Each structure stands twice: as structure tokens, then as C-alpha cells.
Amino acid sequence: MTKEFKKAFADIQAYFQESFAALFGGGNAELSLSGESVLEAGIEISVQPPDKKRQNLSVLSGGERTLTVIALLFAFLRYRPSPFSVFDEIDAPLDDANIARFGKFLKEYAKHTQFIVVTHRRGTMEQADYLYGVTMEDAGVSRLVSVRLDTAGGE
Amino acid sequence: MTKEFKKAFADIQAYFQESFAALFGGGNAELSLSGESVLEAGIEISVQPPDKKRQNLSVLSGGERTLTVIALLFAFLRYRPSPFSVFDEIDAPLDDANIARFGKFLKEYAKHTQFIVVTHRRGTMEQADYLYGVTMEDAGVSRLVSVRLDTAGGE
Amino acid sequence: MQLKRLEAYGFKSFADKIEIEFHPGITAIVGPNGSGKSNITDAIRWVLGEQNIRTLRGAKTEDIIFAGSSTRKQLGVAEVSLFFDNDGTLPLDYREVVVTRRLYRSGESEFQINGSRCRLKDIHQMFADTGLGHGSMSIIGQNRIDSILNSKPEERRVFFEEAA
Amino acid sequence: MQLKRLEAYGFKSFADKIEIEFHPGITAIVGPNGSGKSNITDAIRWVLGEQNIRTLRGAKTEDIIFAGSSTRKQLGVAEVSLFFDNDGTLPLDYREVVVTRRLYRSGESEFQINGSRCRLKDIHQMFADTGLGHGSMSIIGQNRIDSILNSKPEERRVFFEEAA
Numbered sequence A, B: 001m002t003k004e005f006k007k008a009f010a011d012i013q014a015y016f017q018e019s020f021a022a023l024f025g026g027g028n029a030e031l032s033l034s035g036e037s038v039l040e041a042g043i044e045i046s047v048q049p050p051d052k053k054r055q056n057l058s059v060l061s062g063g064e065r066t067l068t069v070i071a072l073l074f075a076f077l078r079y080r081p082s083p084f085s086v087f088d089e090i091d092a093p094l095d096d097a098n099i100a101r102f103g104k105f106l107k108e109y110a111k112h113t114q115f116i117v118v119t120h121r122r123g124t125m126e127q128a129d130y131l132y133g134v135t136m137e138d139a140g141v142s143r144l145v146s147v148r149l150d151t152a153g154g155e
Numbered sequence C, D: 001m002q003l004k005r006l007e008a009y010g011f012k013s014f015a016d017k018i019e020i021e022f023h024p025g026i027t028a029i030v031g032p033n034g035s036g037k038s039n040i041t042d043a044i045r046w047v048l049g050e051q052n053i054r055t056l057r058g059a060k061t062e063d064i065i066f067a068g069s070s071t072r073k074q075l076g077v078a079e080v081s082l083f084f085d086n087d088g089t090l091p092l093d094y095r096e097v098v099v100t101r102r103l104y105r106s107g108e109s110e111f112q113i114n115g116s117r118c119r120l121k122d123i124h125q126m127f128a129d130t131g132l133g134h135g136s137m138s139i140i141g142q143n144r145i146d147s148i149l150n151s152k153p154e155e156r157r158v159f160f161e162e163a164a
């Protein structure tokens, strides 16, 4: 268990640094084990956006925190692609440039994982292969409708 | 104290119902006092979007929860306009139609209150009278730039 | 292994049965605030064995059954099925694997794999090595970034054990 | 009473002094992720007397002073000023009222109203009846909807007392 865990940890750590640098255009991202024994150790996350000092996670901006989690998610998917992944408006805090970067990552990783993303942002919709609309025209009852990108709205 | 508090509470309650109905296009919003004495009572919030059953706040969607808080904010501002108000990406979970409704409310209440809104959404930017851009081109140092709407980006 | 389809009936706002076909690549789900998008995410989480009603944004178990609306009466059962195209990842000899979960207003609940009843444990075991297990990060709910980053270091360990 | 201007220097990412003119109506602040928009909101909250460093997203008091970057050294002081056009709302005989807060890396902090030193209590008192007081909802930080709705009924009372 310990050997496997260590190997997994080392690989995910390396992929986390790579995804982070790709999403932020540079910078550092590190995972480290806290506590004595490997069997009970916790996982510490420490990141440094490009040109900035290494700081506490709480000092990061809303968008930077979201990108950090996205980098970690893609690190896990790279280590071990799961059959499908569901993201519910994970892109809400992102600016346009980061929406585009997130979309590029989705496209790249979609070769091994099916993605189901709930979104209000047009940049993300444009990356989708399939688009489903949900409406509630009938009081309190959800219905599925087919949607074309030009009528989907979203910004 | 008790008399004033009761008067304030009753007015804010009425304004909350009005703002809620305007933002949701109908439905009910109520504030009630919990506990024995008025002096220590807590404030319960109970809302019912149009056509839906009255349910626990946790069952509301992300956007519905945001609109409920926005309705409460405008109820306070109507009761007692504060000189200025700051909203930091309060519009992030909203769909396009609700961005437009939020913008209309800002415009209406801006007659008595200065609003400072941080946003990534174009619909909100379009309602602004003044637009400031913040950048960090110089490593780790924020700078203010003047921005015109057509170059501000945002969706 | 591929996710082919979701069917939901009586689950939250799905008073009428909904069916979603899934394909390889990226599927975006869009729609107005409050229309039922996150309810789809909750349906997927629930049929995969989620037991914590708070994670499903409810207060009591029956909150996931359609509670009625201004024109519709409440329903007595919630049912969600996921259809998989099994390439051998799932430890079953079937090409098509259908996982179903049902909850009655009486509180009785049942799981099925390809139509035959099974226990929650069987569902957890079936998905254990697929990356979809309970501790995985494959389903990220709305507005959950803060809870992931604010979690304690020991709590994060489960993500890694799941992956290892 | 109108907010006319904000000046910040050495506060968080404002290593160079920034000045923002405010006018009646709606002012939108836009820019890329991590550029410093929420730091402006924090600066306004801080100069109005915010004492809880966690609300300002820091761990220790000096986290609000510019900590340095790859090309700049850390600074020794953070200073924020708000300029008001006073129509009588503020209990002072001045037309222009400038509120300033300064924090040195040594931990020493000072408040000023129109250039003369005062205490935090004076700032709280000055804004008490304006709707900008400590319990007011006039500053809504990023991603705070959940904490407002999940607050306990007793905690919400402070919003009403502030308004009454």
C-alpha cells in the first residue's frame, strides 16, 4: 500500500505542476505529505502563480483558486482517466482568457474521459460536442430540449 | 427599540416581497421572527419561486439563492439607502435573463446609492456609467487602466 | 467503459421522465437558473450510491422525490438509471450494464443491476476501481471549490487513495 | 454623502499607489483573474474599520501589506484613504472628509480623519448611522451568498438592527 501510494502521489504531483503551469502560463504547484507516517499523512497544497510570491491558498483570488482545483482535477485524470467526469458551473469565476484555457484542457482530455459540464458561459459551450437544454416552462417540472449553439445564449 | 425594530422589520419584509417578485417574475418571499422575545429573536427567511412549492432554502438552485440575497439587499436599500454599496461578482451564478434583471435594479436604485460592482459579465458592464480596468502586467503589482466597453471583454 | 444514457423519473424536478443520451467527448448542459441542471448532477451522484442527503441539497431523504408544484401532485417514487457500455472495466459479463436506484415515499429504497436487486455495497464495489468511487473527484458540484481547498490535509488523502 | 475617491498604497497588490475616482451611478471594476479587483473591495472594507483578518482573506495582520513579487521588494506600510463629499450625513463640520488607515510591518496601526489621528472607535461611531456600519450588508464580498443564507437566524438580526 505504501509503495503504491507513494508512486501515485509522485506522479500526481508531477502532473499537478504541469497542468498548473499550462493553465497559469507558468508558476509552481506542489503537493506534500504532512504528518509522520505515510499511512496517515495528510496532503498539503502550495501554489505560486507566475511572478507572485508563494502565499497561503486563502490569499489567491476566486479565479486563481478555481484554476488551482482544475489543475488538480486534470492531474488526477492524467494519472488515471475516469470513464466520465461531471463539472457543475466550475467555470463561473473565470475570466474569458481562462475560460478558453479551460476549454482547451477539456478538449484534450476528452479523448479519454467523457465530460458532462453544466455551464452558463458561451466559451465553454463552444467547446462542447453535444448540447442539451433544460427548461421549466411547465410549472415546476424540468424538461429536456434540443439546443443549437446560436440560440443557447450564454456569455 | 422594540417599536422601531418592528417598524423596520415590517417595512423590509414588504420590500423583500416586492423585490423578490420583480426579480423572479412572481412568487413569495417572507421574513419572520423566530424565538420568544422580539429583543432576541432571529430572522427566518422563507421563499417560494413562482409555480414551485415552498421549500427549504437549500433546495433552491445556485442562481435562485443569489437572486434571493439580491432581493434582500435591495429591500434594505429601499428601506434605508446607504451612500454606497460594493458587490464583488455577485452576478457570477446568474443566467443572461437574470443578469439583465439585476442590471435593471442597479440602474433604478443608483439614483440614491453609488454602486461599485466587480464583474466578468458583459450584461452588467453594459449597465455601468463608469468602467475601471485592473491589470497586473507588471509582475505581481496591480495597476488601474481606463477601459472602454468594447474592449472590456466579458460575456 | 462508456456512459450511454441517463433516465430519471420522479427524482427532484423530473415529474415527467427525462432521458439523456451521452456520447464520447464533451456534453454541455445549459438552461435558465432553477430549471433543473444541478438536479441532473444530483441524479448521477445518487444512482452511484451517494448516501449523504446534504450532499444532494436536501434535509430529509424524501426531499429527492418530486414534491409537487402549482399544477402537479407530488409523486410517490423517485427512480434513476444509468446505462453503461461495458468494455470489461465493470466486473460483470454483460456488454450493457444498467444501474438503477429507486426510493419510495415510504422510505424503502432499492438498487438494481441489470434488473436484479442488489445492495448498496454491490454498487460501491462495482465502481470501486473505476475512478468513480465514493472518494473520487469525478463529480464536482456547483460552488464546491472552496470546500475542496478548505478541506483539511487528512481529508484530502481519500482522493489519492481512490486514485492509487 | 458621496464617495469621491479611493487611494491605496502598499495594501496587498498595490505596490504602486492607485487612485480611483467615484461618481454617482454605477462603477464597474473589470479585469483578469488575480489582477487585484477583490483587493480593492478589501481595501474599502479595511479603511472602514474591518478588524477580522480572515474577512480580508489573510492569516496574520501583516498579510495585507505588499509582500513583494518576483521583481519588487516587500513594503513596510499599507495605507488606504477614502474621500467623501459630506452633505451632513457624517457628524463633522467639514465638506470634505478623508478617512485614512495605515498599518506598519511592526504591527503599529493608525487611523486618521482629515489628517488628525483618531481611534478605531471614532471611525465606527462616525459611520454608525450611515448604513455603512459593521453589521451592514453594503459590502458583499466574492462568493459570500452561501454564508449569508446559511447564517443562523440570530446572526441575521444584526443586519436589521443596523438598518433600524
Ligand SMILES: Nc1ncnc2c1ncn2[C@@H]1O[C@H](COP(=O)(O)OP(=O)(O)OP(=O)(O)O)[C@@H](O)[C@H]1O
Pocket (backbone or CB within 6 Å): A134, A140, B049, B052, B053, B055, B059, B060, B061, B062, B063, B064, B093, C011, C012, C013, C031, C032, C033, C034, C035, C036, C037, C038, C039, C040, C062, C063, C064, C065, C066, C067, C068, C142
Ligand atoms: N423534490 C423536489 N420536488 C420538486 N422540485 C424540486 C425538488 N427538489 C428540487 N426541486 C426544484 O429544483 C430547482 C433547482 O434546480 P437546480 O438546482 O437543478 O437548478 P439549476 O438549473 O442548476 O439552476 P442554476 O443555474 O441556478 O444553478 C428548485 O427550484 C426546486 O424547486
Ligand SMILES: Nc1ncnc2c1ncn2[C@@H]1O[C@H](COP(=O)(O)OP(=O)(O)OP(=O)(O)O)[C@@H](O)[C@H]1O
Pocket (backbone or CB within 6 Å): A049, A052, A053, A055, A059, A060, A061, A062, A063, A064, A093, B134, B140, D011, D012, D013, D031, D032, D033, D034, D035, D036, D037, D038, D039, D040, D062, D063, D064, D065, D066, D067, D068, D142
Ligand atoms: N499582501 C500581498 N502582497 C502582494 N500581493 C498580494 C497580497 N495579498 C494578495 N495579493 C495578490 O493579490 C492577488 C489576488 O487579487 P484579487 O483577489 O483582488 O484578484 P481578483 O482581481 O479579484 O481576481 P478574480 O477575478 O479571480 O476574483 C493574489 O494573486 C495575490 O498574489
Ligand SMILES: [Mg+2]
Pocket (backbone or CB within 6 Å): A088, B061, B062, B063, C037, C038, C039, C142
Ligand atoms: Mg445549478
Ligand SMILES: [Mg+2]
Pocket (backbone or CB within 6 Å): A061, A062, A063, B088, D037, D038, D039, D142
Ligand atoms: Mg475577485
